[in-house]
Amino acid sequence: MTSATGSIATTAPSARRSGFFWDGLRRLRHNRLATISGVLIVGVVLVAILATAIAPYSVSQQFFEASTGVADPLAARSTGKYLPPEAAHVFGTDQLARDIFSRAVIGLRISLSAAFVSIVVVTVIGIVVGIGAVMGPRAIDDLLMRLTDIAYAFPDLLLIILLRAAFGNTLFGMKSIAGVDASILLLFLAISLTAWPTMARLVRGQLLSVREMEFSTAARATGASPLRISIRHWLPNALGPVIVESTFLVPRAIFAEAALSFIGVGVSPPTPSLGVMIDEHFDFMRIQWTGIAFPAGILAMLFLTFQFFGDGLRDALDPRARR
Secondary structure, eight states: OHHHHHHHHHHHHHHHTOSHHHHHHHHHHTOHHHHHHHHHHHHHHHHHHTHHHHOSSOTTOBOOBOOTTOOOTTSOOOBTTTOOSOSSOTTOBOTTSBBHHHHHHHHHHHHHHHHHHHHHHHHHHHHHHHHHHHHSOHHHHHHHHHHHHHHHHSOHHHHHHHHHHHHTTOBTTBSEETTEEHHHHHHHHHHHHHHHHHHHHHHHHHHHHHHTSHHHHHHHHTTOOHHHHIIIIIHHHHHHHHHHHHHHHHHHHHHHHHHHHHTTSSSOTTSOOHHHHHHHHGGGTTTOTHHHHHHHHHHHHHHHHHHHHHHHHHHHHOGGGOO
């Protein structure tokens, strides 16, 4: 009796940790590149969260100093610009004598915020549209998919430019909402509205593949409502591909924010973002290379880490996808 009880006590924790996601996590740990990328992502997110504590200076603080030998306090102040990396300014200073490191850290927060907020909105819209298309009658499915096709075919950049032309730097007449600049929230909304069709198609396809499985038939036989079946049975079995797609959408959203800010329809200066910093330092690249090298390097690192982590997550959650 004692041995049987001990055996049950020994195997119970392992039984609790067996399942789709626990098995996927164990497979993910064997992918060294994905594991390293995951650690880097956690580190980058922590830096973004603690950006105001990490940044040594304000993003608008200037470090102009009076030129040597100039007694007139109203004389032009030229020193302090284009300083090379040093102890006081790790990444140097830009053309306006602002600390590049402080601006890069705050810019990283804005770029990651744009990505994560957009991914949450895209995932919610995609799940709602996907469930509505599969759960409803054929007419609703056709209507939602045609609307998805129209949104998918509409040029992303044109939609974003139209939104900026319609709202300007305000959102419903407000320049800020909950302390966040309206132009930044408008950028989040624009990226979300151009990315949800891919998620909606993915969710619909996954739900269609599980709709006719045995557990769905059993749930319908017990009298469960279509909405309950969709949320409690279909959606959990489709979360793997949705999570993987969300991971891949993060670097795309970051690149979208950077590209839009670079062409002047994204985050408005002097608010820093990685795209804004690349745009501001593009013309001064030969004078101060650190101003563009560090934001571009951070952008490339984000893209690679999320790409590697997404590849590893896809292989872990779907072993059949391994090449």
